[in-house]
Amino acid sequence: MYPEDVDPQSGCRLPLPRRQDLSNPAAVAIYESLADPKGRSIRGLRGPGGIHLHSPELACHTRAVNRYLRNEAGLGGRVRELAILTTARELDSQFEWAAHEPEALRESISPEIIDRIKYRQDTANLDPADAIVIELGREIFGSRKVNSATFARALAQFGRRQLVDLVALMGNYAATAALLTAFDMQLDPDQPPLLPVL
Secondary structure, three states, X not given: OOOOOOOOOOOOOOXXXXXXXXXXXXXXHHHHHHHOOOOOOOOOOXXXXXXXXXXXXXHHHHHHHHHHHHHHOOOOHHHHHHHHHHHHHHOOOHHHHHHHHHHHHHOOOOXXXXXXXXXXXXXXXXXXXXXXXXXXXXXXXXXXXXOHHHHHHHXXXXXXXXXXXXXXXXXXXXXXXXHHHHOOOOOOOOOOOOOOOO
């Protein structure tokens, strides 16, 4: 079902991390929070959190940055999930998309807006705040250049601090997409791809 070099338990090219291999108390705490089925992680150990624990110090730093950008930067759940979905789509990250499409729905992002991101449709007639998040992400990752008009609209919408945090959030999820790609993180066996297959 999985490629030969993918571990069936972890769903990626690395085995699941083991608690007994972690000597750093902060990394042990991360392990326990990821292993807790009632924890706040979307994917637990079987996802980017588990991959990060193979580098415990990195896991500690990454977890703090991720927590800040997701929950403390003041962007709000709607902006956060629009930014993550746009990043996942522009980088064709099936795993990241599959984890966050349900989160976007929980944040009251309509299936129509999700489909506009998924199928790279234009942002005409969307709320300007939603449209600018999508357009900014598309230019960062698709065009690899943000034009002056897009930047000006994003700055007017978010202000300096929140715009820096928004772009950092997109960059954080781009780093996650790179990790998922390098370690060939697979969808669950019963999970169909939600993005158009390349």
